[in-house]
Amino acid sequence: MITRLFSISLGFSMLFSTASAQLTDQKATTATVNLYKNLTRISGKEILFGHQDDMAYGVGWKYKEGRSDIKDLTGEYPAVFGWDVSGLEGDKKENIDGIPFSKMKQYIRNAYDMGAVNTLSWHMDNPLNGKNSWDTTALSVRSILPGGTQHTLYKSWLDKFAVFIRSLKGSDGKGIPILFRPFHENGGHWFWWGAGSCTPQEYKELWVFTIQYLRDRKQLHQLIYVFNPCDFKTEEQYLERYPGDDYADILSFDSYQYGAGPEKGEQFKKEIAGSLAIQHKIAIRTKKLSAIAETGFVEIPDVKWWTKVLAEAIKMDRPSYLLLWRNAGYRETEKDNHYYAPYPGHASAPDFLDWLKNDTILLQQGIRKQLIYK
Template sequence: MKKNILTLIIALFIGTSCSAKNNMSNTNLSLSDQKATPETVLLYKKLSLLTQKGYLFGHQDDLAYGVKWKYEDKRSDIKDVVGDYPAIYGWDIAGLEKDDTKNIDGVPFDKMKQYIKDANERGGISTISWHFDNPATGKSAWDNTPNSLKTILPGGQNHTKFTSWLDKAASFFLSLKDKKGKNIPVLFRPFHELTGGWFWWGKPNCTSEEFKTAWKFTFEYLQKKGVHNLIYVYNTGSFASETDFLSNYPSDNYADILSFDSYQNNGDKNGEKFIAEVQSQFKILNEIAEKKHKLIALAEAGYEAVPDPKWWTGTLSKAIGDYKISYVLLWRNHGWQEKEQKMHYYVPFTGQVSEKDFVDFYNLDRTLFEKDILKTLK
């Protein structure tokens, strides 16, 4: 009979005479939330340990839908191809702030909760982003009207509205419970791609101090509401230096994982620019993380429709290289987009041109999927 993931880690890393937090401090790793649940502390430790073996592979909305299917029990495009689930599951809670029953991608929140619970039961890990609407205009997250973020700060005209949104997020996070009634730990990536100008919270649309204040308020307010099952992921777009990456950084006491997003585009057919950019940014990020004792990740990545049959072993694997990152998450497999009249997906499905190479990628020692989590920690 397989041991529970939590039991495995406790047996490996926590003796009867030492606490989880004491064990964390022995490796210079500690969560920003000083009241984090034991399960959340152990997940952070697990993420650190797994970097010694390789990096976790993730996929957005993996269990909800794929190319030409939706809401089929236990189905996954990745599982169809390699017989295993991703190790990381990405979700987004946009729509929660408006009391919608479905998120921005049409995933019902009740289904999302169940997917998160199911993944946790198998040993998988979930990460959550939030494309929340612009509180100043009522338009989407992509409405980058300047100074919108300023309105959610204490004293701002939309501060009360924003706290009501955080109340709803807190209720959602606290509703994620395992079969024993314990809160399921998740990676929370708020205000993502913060260095870009396309979101209302983006760097060009607010000052660094305003952004830091918003981040800290979000962090502290969720804790005030009793939410202690989050690992906070600080996330940017592209950056050119340590100063650039840290320009809006709220401090080591408010973030646990340092990450960025990077996509290959159609003007870079052979992936050279993508590889060079990711390698350059990991070099900078790795130096920052070593000084700050933080984990690092490629929180979003991909090449739409994966037209390169060798993209996984020939491009993505080379882009990550030998850096000890925690995880890489590929974007969603939406399928056919009627409005754009094109296919929109980022991982292969049965019959897709890069399917065989993805199997080779799966079989690499450094790529970790859901089954590898248990195997690695045995």
């Protein structure tokens, strides 16, 4: 154990040196560079806590000024706010979860103004047939690569995304830095960009073209790029679709617990710890940040899940941040309860508060003191 802890400490000192924190975008804005350097400085010491759609809605409420299930429970907002821009490509007024983009812009601005971090994913519609991102029609990725039948359409989608990003300004008038996580969960078989629908080479080509187009053609310099595989057991599997060190800034993965009971909790704990160990090793070598981009346990039926499962899973190779998925509450169409963070009155709330208190987890007030954009 002593050897293991020394190894972790040495790894942190190698990985989390601000002197080595270099973004892939050499023209990144000052605020974006500062954000990355400060996330690097903090990593290994404290973990930023995040929550998807936190200010937009929660269990039993929607679009109430100043509300947040996390804030209602803890007295402060998360340190990281997750959003999804699915719908931009189709000129929709609302995203995939019903959030008007006009409101999302304000929420992103609020998060930036309070010194917190914003991250964006994109459940992009299938460009080959107009269906949603879960349509796994073959050749969809190939169709939007240079020379493909839908390449021009895809560029128009990136143009719309660029307009949206440029519209994100803080109260200080500066462009808001964004952790951008496109084509996520790339090792899975449920998205049209996943392992079941395109080759590793096609995925890499798509990733590289997308970053080059946004960075070089559209001159977007406030994006920090987050790579996101899933379902990997080895370093080779993790890197199978990795586009290269010049096209990713943060390494991340998604992992959820499915099924209740001690055995399921132990299984999840081992999976997270194993995934973090693999990712952490790669992050040290490539001088990238390590994160858990999505995680959680729907409805949290285990009242000690936070301290006995999640905390144990991340204690050896600590991610720079982790983000719980959204609190949609009761969904009429699915006839289920869909939430991943506790709220006042939830049975796991006391344990959640114990975890935050005892495991150096930063929420909004804590991250604000770090002056991450300065």
